[in-house]
Amino acid sequence: MRSFLACLLPLLAIGNVYASALTLQSPRFTISASDATQLRSEPLSTTKKPSALTLGAKDVLKVTFQVVEEEGKGVQPHQTFLRFYDEVSGEEGIQPVRVTAGGKAKFELNMAKPPASLPPTTASDPLKVELIIGSFVHSPLKMDLFDLFLPASQPAPQHPDEPSFHVRSEIHHTFQPDPKLPPKFISAVFAALVLAPWVVLLGLWGFISPSVPHLLSPSILPFIATLGAFEGLLFWYWVDLKLGQVLLYGAILSIPTLIAGNQALSTMGKWRAGRK
Numbered sequence: 001m002r003s004f005l006a007c008l009l010p011l012l013a014i015g016n017v018y019a020s021a022l023t024l025q026s027p028r029f030t031i032s033a034s035d036a037t038q039l040r041s042e043p044l045s046t047t048k049k050p051s052a053l054t055l056g057a058k059d060v061l062k063v064t065f066q067v068v069e070e071e072g073k074g075v076q077p078h079q080t081f082l083r084f085y086d087e088v089s090g091e092e093g094i095q096p097v098r099v100t101a102g103g104k105a106k107f108e109l110n111m112a113k114p115p116a117s118l119p120p121t122t123a124s125d126p127l128k129v130e131l132i133i134g135s136f137v138h139s140p141l142k143m144d145l146f147d148l149f150l151p152a153s154q155p156a157p158q159h160p161d162e163p164s165f166h167v168r169s170e171i172h173h174t175f176q177p178d179p180k181l182p183p184k185f186i187s188a189v190f191a192a193l194v195l196a197p198w199v200v201l202l203g204l205w206g207f208i209s210p211s212v213p214h215l216l217s218p219s220i221l222p223f224i225a226t227l228g229a230f231e232g233l234l235f236w237y238w239v240d241l242k243l244g245q246v247l248l249y250g251a252i253l254s255i256p257t258l259i260a261g262n263q264a265l266s267t268m269g270k271w272r273a274g275r276k
Helices: 002-019 184-206 221-239 243-275
Strands: 022-032 038-043 060-069 079-085 092-096 104-110 127-134 141-149
Touching: 022 141, 060 141, 221 243
Parallel strands: none
Antiparallel strands: 022 038, 022 060, 060 104, 079 092, 079 127, 127 141
């Protein structure tokens, strides 16, 4: 039984430390004008809020207090901050408060340079100001300090790119209908027109005397083959190639065509000279 009590007493002592509460000593607020003239100064009570505070565009609000234990010894809590809450809009802002090792704290709100943590304000609705203190070894403390009227905040300047982030109307794409193929008869007619020069060439070649250099002779065939390659290039362009590719390939193909044509003309010239 004694061993059980010996183990239980330290646990009870630890629970007592965590349960010990924090209090405020000498809490006070002071409102001063820009020329340091004191406009209002009153102590703060944990049971009754003062009448609402009002700050001008250049007034300064100071809140001072000391955080103490129940025995009156000053302590430095782990977290201390003021909460500015607008009950109408639901907006809130948190401002940390620096506390010394002895528990003394001082908060200053200069309306000439208000902190960015303040929520947007209107001249008609006050902000509810609360003090919140948190500690690992003490019970948390939350105190409703006062209601605070501030000058109406100015709207934030609009960024030049701000309209780009608004929701825009949905984009509907209109696609053109698929191109229709011409009738097969029309396609056949134009295909015949494309092949007609070859038909005429082969037909005329048949009426030439057999003594004329043959179409498949080594001196004539390369030129005929390059002409056929040009026809194939045009067909490839119709099926798949782009204009720039056709011009490039055509420029490359023109070199062997020029050489083969020159050779074919030389052969024909020699044949004519021999007939004479």
